[in-house]
Amino acid sequence: MGDNTGIEWTDRTFNPWWGCSRVSPGCKNCYADQFARRWGLDLFHRGGERRMLSDQYWRKPLAWNRQAEDAGVPLRVFTASMADVFEDHPQVTEPRDRLWQLIEQTPWLRWQLLTKRPENIAAMAPWGDAWPDHVWIGTSVEDQRYAEERIPLLLKVNAAVRFLSCEPLVQQIVLEPYLADVTTGAGINWVIAGGESGAKARPMNPAWARNVRDQCDAAGTPYFFKQWGAWAPSGRIAIGGNQRGHALVGDPVDGLGHRVEMIRLGKKKAGRLLDGRLHDAVPPLRPARTTASEA
Incomplete structure (x- = not known):
């Protein structure tokens, strides 16, 4: 650390x-x-x-x-x-x-x-x-x-x-x-x-x-x-209750009651892609002008 x-x-x-x-x-x-x-x-x-x-x-x-x-x-x-x-x-x-x-x-x-x-x-x-x-x-x-x-x-x-x-x-x-x-x-x-x-x-x-x-x-x-x-999205929708390693989230996405399915993969396998891409935006690292003690 x-x-x-x-x-x-x-x-x-x-x-x-x-x-x-x-x-x-x-x-x-x-x-x-x-x-x-x-x-x-x-x-x-x-x-x-x-x-x-x-x-x-x-x-x-x-x-x-x-x-x-x-x-x-x-x-x-x-x-x-x-x-x-x-x-x-x-x-x-x-x-x-x-x-x-x-x-x-x-x-x-x-x-x-x-x-x-x-x-x-x-x-x-x-x-x-x-x-x-x-x-x-x-x-x-x-x-x-x-x-x-x-x-x-x-x-x-x-x-x-x-x-x-x-x-x-x-x-x-x-x-x-x-x-x-x-x-x-x-x-x-x-x-x-x-x-x-x-x-x-x-x-x-x-x-x-x-x-x-x-x-x-x-x-x-x-x-x-x-x-x-x-947990990561499985890419599927499903009906029913949660099962071991599977969870349904959100409101139904259709008239049949299907909901978004999530599967338990662990952080490493689940990854960081949202809709197929990384979102890594950060504020610019500008050089500091002053510190409080210098002001």
């Missing part, structure tokens, strides 16, 4: 600590909790400990920054895959402040901060209305309720890139009112969507992913389809 990442929309991952607590339906089958439990760690509940990382690990972003500067190409760093940096937990105040300092020291990294707690951003981030250009801020919106609750809070943040992670997508969602105006850039600048992976994953209706894609296309917003997850 770190130098190599399996997350398709970033180049590196950095976790200032491990641990979080569940706040919404997208957390139901938390992959980070499952990963931590393989190490015998119980970190993903409100009263749980938060596992801190070593000083050696904290030096990694400094090395990545040097690599990016030498190459003349910024690197994207997702923070955090094993935590939420805007969680209100007594153990993480000091490492969070350390994270802000690290971010200001690494202008060649594009820090992709993703949270399910955008209500805490203003109080916890140190930049007010003058965020560094190399810091992107995103929120997770798995269904319509949390789209309507979280996106307006995210839009209050004056960051160079504001993005959404619609993963796991568990419901059709309307994003049009929030997508960026192509002339001013105000609004959401990037949307990631994907299905759920893991042993207890819920199948994603293909119509939901297409709907988000089509809204982004209409607005000119970059759209990244990350994965089908554990």
Whole structure:
């Protein structure tokens, strides 16, 4: 974890600590909790400990920054895959402040901060209305309720890139009112969507992913389809109930009651093709003009 990442929309991952607590339906089958439990760690509940990382690990972003500067190409760093940096937990105040300092020291990294707690951003981030250009801020919106609750809070943040992670997508969602105006850039600048992976994953209706894609296309917003997850469309429609390894999703597509069939393949076999092609759009990696400490 770190130098190599399996997350398709970033180049590196950095976790200032491990641990979080569940706040919404997208957390139901938390992959980070499952990963931590393989190490015998119980970190993903409100009263749980938060596992801190070593000083050696904290030096990694400094090395990545040097690599990016030498190459003349910024690197994207997702923070955090094993935590939420805007969680209100007594153990993480000091490492969070350390994270802000690290971010200001690494202008060649594009820090992709993703949270399910955008209500805490203003109080916890140190930049007010003058965020560094190399810091992107995103929120997770798995269904319509949390789209309507979280996106307006995210839009209050004056960051160079504001993005959404619609993963796991568990419901059709309307994003049009929030997508960026192509002339001013105000609004959401990037949307990631994907299905759920893991042993207890819920199948994603293909119509939901297409709907988000089509809204982004209409607005000119970059759209990244990350994965089908554990389930993928079989290409067939069927009638009846769910069977082991098969699930029917969505409303009937004809008068006979046929519905779209999904089959359980696992993330790798399910792949990332939506309607036969990759959707890999990302915001441009422009060089940073300033950091907060230089402004």
